[in-house]
Amino acid sequence: MIRVVKASKTYNKGKPNQVDAVNEVTLHVARGEMAVIHGASGSGKTSLLTLIGCISRPTSGEIHVAGKTISRLPEKFMTMHRREHIGIIFQQFNLILDLSVEQNVGLPLFPLNMSKTLISERVDHLLAKMSLSKRRDFLVKQLSGGEQQRVAIARALINNPEILLADEPTAHLDTALTKELMETLAAIKKDARTIVIASHDPLVYNHPFVDRIFEMKDGKVVEE
Amino acid sequence: MILNPWVISMYVGILGMALLYSYALTISAQIVRYWDINSMEEGQLILERKSYLSSTIIQYGLGIEIVSIVLFYMTLESMAEVIPGAMCATGALKANMYGFPALFLKMAVAFVCAVWIIIHHVDTKLEDFHLTRFKYRCLFVLAPLLLCDFALQFLYFLNLDPNVITSCCGVVFEIEGEGFGSSVASLPPETMMLTFFISIPILLSMGYFLSTKKSPIGYYLYSLFGLILFVISILGIISFVAPYIYEMPTLHCPLNIMRREYHYIGYLLYAFLFIASFFSLVPGLSEFLKRKGGQIQNVVDDMQRKSIKISIVFWVLFFATSLLPIVLFEIRSEGGNLFS
Amino acid sequence: MNRYLNLLDFTIHSFFRRKGKNISFLLLFSYLVFLFTSVLLLTGAIKKEAQRGVNALPDIIIQKLTAGRQVPIPVLYEKKLNDIFGIQRIEPRIWGYYFDSPTQANYTIIGYDSHKTWDKELGLIVNPGEKGANLEKGEAILGVGVAKAKHLKPGKQFGLHTPDFRSRSFDVVALFKAATNLHTYDVILLSTKDTRAILGVEEGFATDLGVYVYNKNETTTIAKKITKLLPGIRVVVKNQLARTYDTVYSWKSGIILLALVSCLLAFAMMVWDKASGLSAEEKREIGILKATGWDTSDILIMKFWEGLAISLPSFMLGLITSYIYTFFLGAPLLKHLIIGWSVLYPPFNITPSVDFNQLLVLFSLTVIPYIISTIIPSWKAAVIDPDTVIRGV
Numbered sequence: 001m002i003r004v005v006k007a008s009k010t011y012n013k014g015k016p017n018q019v020d021a022v023n024e025v026t027l028h029v030a031r032g033e034m035a036v037i038h039g040a041s042g043s044g045k046t047s048l049l050t051l052i053g054c055i056s057r058p059t060s061g062e063i064h065v066a067g068k069t070i071s072r073l074p075e076k077f078m079t080m081h082r083r084e085h086i087g088i089i090f091q092q093f094n095l096i097l098d099l100s101v102e103q104n105v106g107l108p109l110f111p112l113n114m115s116k117t118l119i120s121e122r123v124d125h126l127l128a129k130m131s132l133s134k135r136r137d138f139l140v141k142q143l144s145g146g147e148q149q150r151v152a153i154a155r156a157l158i159n160n161p162e163i164l165l166a167d168e169p170t171a172h173l174d175t176a177l178t179k180e181l182m183e184t185l186a187a188i189k190k191d192a193r194t195i196v197i198a199s200h201d202p203l204v205y206n207h208p209f210v211d212r213i214f215e216m217k218d219g220k221v222v223e224e
Numbered sequence: 225m226i227l228n229p230w231v232i233s234m235y236v237g238i239l240g241m242a243l244l245y246s247y248a249l250t251i252s253a254q255i256v257r258y259w260d261i262n263s264m265e266e267g268q269l270i271l272e273r274k275s276y277l278s279s280t281i282i283q284y285g286l287g288i289e290i291v292s293i294v295l296f297y298m299t300l301e302s303m304a305e306v307i308p309g310a311m312c313a314t315g316a317l318k319a320n321m322y323g324f325p326a327l328f329l330k331m332a333v334a335f336v337c338a339v340w341i342i343i344h345h346v347d348t349k350l351e352d353f354h355l356t357r358f359k360y361r362c363l364f365v366l367a368p369l370l371l372c373d374f375a376l377q378f379l380y381f382l383n384l385d386p387n388v389i390t391s392c393c394g395v396v397f398e399i400e401g402e403g404f405g406s407s408v409a410s411l412p413p414e415t416m417m418l419t420f421f422i423s424i425p426i427l428l429s430m431g432y433f434l435s436t437k438k439s440p441i442g443y444y445l446y447s448l449f450g451l452i453l454f455v456i457s458i459l460g461i462i463s464f465v466a467p468y469i470y471e472m473p474t475l476h477c478p479l480n481i482m483r484r485e486y487h488y489i490g491y492l493l494y495a496f497l498f499i500a501s502f503f504s505l506v507p508g509l510s511e512f513l514k515r516k517g518g519q520i521q522n523v524v525d526d527m528q529r530k531s532i533k534i535s536i537v538f539w540v541l542f543f544a545t546s547l548l549p550i551v552l553f554e555i556r557s558e559g560g561n562l563f564s
Numbered sequence: 565m566n567r568y569l570n571l572l573d574f575t576i577h578s579f580f581r582r583k584g585k586n587i588s589f590l591l592l593f594s595y596l597v598f599l600f601t602s603v604l605l606l607t608g609a610i611k612k613e614a615q616r617g618v619n620a621l622p623d624i625i626i627q628k629l630t631a632g633r634q635v636p637i638p639v640l641y642e643k644k645l646n647d648i649f650g651i652q653r654i655e656p657r658i659w660g661y662y663f664d665s666p667t668q669a670n671y672t673i674i675g676y677d678s679h680k681t682w683d684k685e686l687g688l689i690v691n692p693g694e695k696g697a698n699l700e701k702g703e704a705i706l707g708v709g710v711a712k713a714k715h716l717k718p719g720k721q722f723g724l725h726t727p728d729f730r731s732r733s734f735d736v737v738a739l740f741k742a743a744t745n746l747h748t749y750d751v752i753l754l755s756t757k758d759t760r761a762i763l764g765v766e767e768g769f770a771t772d773l774g775v776y777v778y779n780k781n782e783t784t785t786i787a788k789k790i791t792k793l794l795p796g797i798r799v800v801v802k803n804q805l806a807r808t809y810d811t812v813y814s815w816k817s818g819i820i821l822l823a824l825v826s827c828l829l830a831f832a833m834m835v836w837d838k839a840s841g842l843s844a845e846e847k848r849e850i851g852i853l854k855a856t857g858w859d860t861s862d863i864l865i866m867k868f869w870e871g872l873a874i875s876l877p878s879f880m881l882g883l884i885t886s887y888i889y890t891f892f893l894g895a896p897l898l899k900h901l902i903i904g905w906s907v908l909y910p911p912f913n914i915t916p917s918v919d920f921n922q923l924l925v926l927f928s929l930t931v932i933p934y935i936i937s938t939i940i941p942s943w944k945a946a947v948i949d950p951d952t953v954i955r956g957v
């Protein structure tokens with residue numbers, strides 16, 4: 001499902017402040033697996049996820065995601081590929097605070113050629129699944145942290161992705177909520193989705209559903 | 225030199241666009257020079273993003289060029305009140321040697337923009353940027369055209385002398401007169417009408433054939449026929465559609481039909497004609513692009529079929545609109561013949 | 565299609581999320597549109613009004629000059645012109661300026677015979693007094709300005725002097741309608757005989773000869789023939805007058821518009837500045853949109869809608885307020901600016917009229933520059949890198 005071959009991402013190349021955020025990483029995650037990328041802060045987890053998630057392009061190497069080589073794709077096609085196959089839960093949730101829950105969740109579908117009613121149906125369906133139906137018309141800023149987290153998950157799932165990427169999803173959650181989240185992710189995994197989580201939270205990488213753990217350090221995967 | 229709101233509005237638009245175009249051209253130059261799709265460097269990414277800007281500019285530019293053609297026409301109409309002897313836009317155009325070239329150049333600019341947008345449209349569907357360098361090279365064709373457009377327009381208004389007597393459309397499109405306008409006006413209306421209306425079934429059957437079958441030669445022929453039909457249509461408007469609109473067998477002016485007295489029917493007519501011709505061009509042009517290889521093949525087929533459909537719709541609309549004044553005349557005159 | 569609608573929907577929603585900023589911007593823009601529209605509507609209306617006055621004139625006017633000054637022309641000249649093909653009729657006109665010492669003002673005295681051409685039209689432009697609009701010896705029809713200056717109304721009497729200092733008295737029988745002020749404000753209409761007496765034009769002479777032609781297209785040719793037949797005569801063609809009016813007002817409005825264009829430039833720069841100086845919040849928002857699956861072209865479409873969402877309502881608002889200002893309130897201030905500050909200039913009613921052409925010109929003077937100045941900032945917003953935004957640093 002995901003195959004990364006010697007991929008690197010270098011910021012500010014050739015300048016004094018050059019950073020090798022991801023350095024010749026090679027890894028493989030099969031369909032339906034749950035993988036965790038573990039590493040200290042600044043080790044390049046987020047950067048690696050953005051590469052896999054078609055948000056940024058590697059400076060060298062190859063990346064194959066969901067049957068396509070994306071490492072040299074124009075941005076437009078990266079976006080299209082992401083729309084079709086990938087859902088992302090961001091570290092900071094990255095919700096738009098003064099939009100309603102419904103709009104936040106439906107956001108990724110707006111640029112598609114989909115009617116309003118169809119979008120609305122899909123959103124309702126997901127909100128029910130995430131037990132957020134009652135919060136449908138609330139503004140996101142009126143919600144609690146746990147609820148915001150679930151909105152973020154709902155948004156990541158709205159395009160029915162085969163691959164779900166989550167960047168430090170538990171950073172803002174307490175133990176109880178973290179456990180709840182892992183249950184949710186486990187349930188999502190059961191739908192034959194591939195999940196990659198970047199996290200340094202033991203509650204995450206020690207979870208029984210995790211199939212693979214990659215250890216990252218200074219941009220390199222040092223251990224699998 | 226004449227200064228009025230029309231002239232000013234034309235300059236405001238064209239000046240703004242000129243600035244943007246020159247920016248678009250500097251971007252194009254960078255792209256042509258440094259473009260390298262195999263590079264994964266940041267510079268290439270920046271170029272890709274910049275290319276969005278220049279294509280956006282050209283697309284807005286086409287819109288503004290079209291508005292500017294309409295504005296030019298209106299400016300001419302307003303000039304006609306000021307220039308002795310001119311009673312309509314045609315007369316104003318004849319007021320000095322820059323008038324007609326300016327108008328034709330404007331149309332050429334719009335045409336080149338449109339063609340460019342077709343190429344661009346194909347290119348954005350290609351994952352390997354196959355046409356990008358080519359399309360930005362093409363953009364340089366536009367530069368001299370735009371420069372001339374700007375210059376001619378400026379020269380035209382600068383050299384308008386309210387004391388020089390010009391001729392009106394009655395003279396330019398006079399049947400017994402000399403020159404191109406007159407020779408068109410004296411084409412026998414019956415023959416023109418016949419040619420005009422025989423083209424419809426030909427076009428429709430070509431369109432039908434191509435919608436069921438892929439044929440490279442067919443696409444080329446379709447576009448070629450579109451161009452021919454465009455010329456025939458313009459001649460037809462001068463030779464018999466306009467006289468029917470005016471209900472005067474001797475009045476052939478193709479510009480006055482846009483006036484309010486004739487319910488702005490000219491705008492409708494020309495809008496349909498230009499849209500139809502534009503979409504007729506797509507099949508042939510994209511067939512040509514296919515020869516550039518890459519993945520173009522798969523992308524273009526769908527486009528060709530769609531644009532043939534659209535062009536046929538607009539050709540039919542165009543023919544219907546040009547028939548309208550004739551039908552109305554026949555009803556009112558109970559089957560009379562305007563030209564006898 | 566759905567894509568565009570969804571994006572439009574989102575844009576409108578965003579518009580209201582940033583109400584304060586957007587609405588103040590909208591108001592500013594509509595004020596600019598208002599200024600442009602008012603200038604254009606007013607000059608359009610004045611030109612039309614002037615044109616109407618010109619239309620009432622003969623197609624060709626023939627004047628006699630002696631030592632470079634206009635002198636009465638012998639009516640007999642008429643006979644010489646009879647052979648020219650295409651002339652409908654020739655009419656001797658008696659009129660002139662009269663200095664009235666009590667009011668220290670110049671009036672235009674026009675001679676008029678009831679049975680002649682103006683008859684039908686006169687009824688239309690005159691507010692009949694007790695007697696109706698027939699003009700006989702010793703009677704006068706006055707323009708509103710004359711009546712005001714001399715404190716006259718129908719039924720009252722006033723006096724005028726002949727060149728040999730004899731005083732004659734006239735009854736005011738009617739006033740011209742205020743709607744015709746632009747042409748009749750300073751007019752005193754007398755019978756032809758009375759006019760001859762007051763202005764000192766002898767029988768057999770006229771101030772000038774008015775020539776009417778059948779086919780307006782032949783006016784210039786006929787004027788040329790007249791010049792050949794009567795050397796030393798000044799021939800004025802109506803179109804020249806119309807053109808003069810047109811040029812004068814076009815110039816005036818052109819110059820004011822040029823001044824406005826500099827305002828426009830300042831505005832465009834402001835638009836540019838506002839649009840490119842995205843707030844951190846907006847940047848973050850666009851980054852989120854792109855990270856969740858919006859393409860650069862989607863953001864460009866959104867920005868295009870955004871431009872329309874501001875400029876179209878502004879355009880409409882500016883148009884409507886300007887329409888009210890010009891046609892219902894009579895364009896105070898601006899009217900003086902365009903016509904000139906002359907106090908003598910008649911107050912006249914402006915007849916409402918707007919046409920498609922004017923709308924297009926206004927559109928291209930306001931909305932198009934607006935859109936042009938948003939292109940680059942929109943692009944800048946659209947290519948924001950989601951990578952940097954989603955880290956939230």
Ligand SMILES: Nc1ncnc2c1ncn2[C@@H]1O[C@H](COP(=O)(O)OP(=O)(O)O)[C@@H](O)[C@H]1O
Nearest residue numbers: 011019021040041042043044045046047048952
């Ligand atoms: N846009 C950027 N420009 C320069 N350096 C960056 C940028 N983004 C991230 N980095 C650097 O790349 C390294 C890896 O960061 P990141 O992938 O966010 O690590 P993690 O998610 O594991 O904390 C860090 O040193 C960070 O400072």
Ligand SMILES: [Mg+2]
Nearest residue numbers: 045046091167
């Ligand atoms: Mg991180």
